Amino acid sequence: MLTIKDIAKESGYSVSTVSRVLNNRRDVSPEAKKRITEIVAARHFVPNNNAKHLKQNSSKTIAVLVKGTSNMLFASIVEAIQKKVEATRYTVSINYIDEDDNEVEEALTVCREHKPLGMLFLGGNPKFFEKAFEAVKIPCVLVTNQGALLGFDNLSSVATDDEAAAESAIDYLIRQGHEKIGILGGDFALSHTSKQRYLGCVKSFQKHQISFDEEQYYEKARFSYESAYEAMKRLLKKAEGITAVFAMSDVIAIGAIRAIIDGGRRVPEDISVMGFDGITMAEYYNPKLTTIQQQYSILAARSVEILLQNIDWNIAPVHEVIPFHLVQGESVKKINASLAEN
Template sequence: MGNMTIKDIAKKCGVGVSTVSRAMNNHPDINPETKEKILKTIAQSNYVPNNSARNLKRTDTKAIAVLVKGIGNTFFSDLVSGLERECQHMNYSCILQHVEEQEDELDIALHITKEKKLRGLVFLGGNFSHPKEKMEQLEVPYVLSTIRTSDMEDKKYAAVSVDDFKESYKMTEYLIHLGHKKIAILTAPKEDKSIGKLRLLGYQKALRDYGIPYSEKLVSYMDAEEDRYSFRSGYKLTRQLLMDTEFTALYATSDTMAIGACRALKEAGISVPGQCSVAGFDGMDTGEFYIPSITTIRQPVEQIAKATADLLFDMINGKEKPRQLIFEGELVERESTIPPADKEKQSSNGTMKREK
């Protein structure tokens, strides 16, 4: 089988990309039977991590690493596949490194850069707010992909993403135009300085511009320790909101969380979109095939993956200085969002009564 990616192996074994990565890296945190199954599949498929794993033993290795934080967000697996493909074209090995929520991605980056003699790095996900002095310890070029920080402008980072503030504003504005005034949001932990903060700020600004009071009760923040932007976090945060908050629309800042939210609403006897509209962010395939299909902001994954790789390889080859590339997201209207069920009731008391 030619050119199998880590995603193909994961699909074949019915596991996540991070589990395959653990098996390949001999990580202790994996079920032995699962590990055996994965390694057997890899052997049968003649899968070699991108080019040749033997390259990694040589000192002139041409390898980059992709550090993924928030593996529960399946949006990243599409990005990783795109990056792997671009690496193959350039005859580079691509090492996938899963970073746990409580781990510091920069410490891990500094360690594996030396250990594997890497030429470059891509950071995916995480609350990227590291001191400048520490960032300067990285001796290889790196690109932040689908990561933006609110203080990015004055730092010379190479970054590729959508404008999270603007796209989040766009989604909130769309829900307001449908007639919703009580819009709940599921977002990153409070201390997040990255896309979570920007998406929350976009939501707040849209409410302000349309004269809708902002209420902290309608904001559900992820726990800093949990897997971010995952199905489980969406489910958990929505259950917390339902305890004492009324809303007619729920905006989850990732599609995985939107699907988790739909499950929590269904269990509470609330129909989507009949009694509550749900919107996501990312544009994953899963959201398109979920019932109801999820209204979302689609990120141009393939363009982002290609631009990330091109920028990194140009920096490795000394042709390019760090710069920031911003792509346009697309609002995709699907089945999960409609005008509020009872507009009269909503306008009189700002909320809607639902069966509990």
């Protein structure tokens, strides 16, 4: 009898992807859905409804809640999580929400409707957790954001130190002679990550005794190419003297570079650009991005390991900070600061 594993093997996709297609889930690529549907039709596959019903009543699902659909770092982490979980007896359910949505409210909905054994949050706002996370009763891990200060018994975290990483980024730009530095990042009221990275930037400016006018040199952008492109155009208009830009994600950096080039300037000859995340595209983009690299494979692996330990053995919350690396690419130029002012 044909099984889901047989379809997965024939299609080249994972068992969880096949399962999502069979359950009419939206978080599947059109290519995967087409391929799997063709095989199901050709092989006359009929799902085992009894098994499906049993599975629904005895869930072994790990839910993954992803904030934002354009976050390339999260895409890499999700892929690594799927591979890690699929090597166990558990299955994965991926749920995407907008980067500005309330992830805790969505988590409560997922818990009611799907009853997962545990949950991984990719991105989170502490305000939402403080307000309503107490109602979430399953083991959870906050990925890429630190959660120790939230103090929940069922919430662990695996993260990069965003504040220290952003401080390191600005330190590097200043060492290259840049003082008039523009910053592209999220809305502090909605993006805790952007707020933490901004605090790191301010620390660096203060440490080097460089004044920073937030109104003139900071521009809000969503974590998408399109939003970054428009934000960079606005920043160029109000901060004409900038010699460098720190983008709070590589996606934002790439959108910014396109805006700079379309505006008739060059990167890094006229304006240097530094990113954050260390996504694969940063290494192959032209120019190759100078960026802060988060270790996505370690973030994913430790998150899954900690969550499964919580599920299987009910261990105390674990909070880990994963080291970051500064990767020197081709998008930042060393300049003479005194000449740049003239």
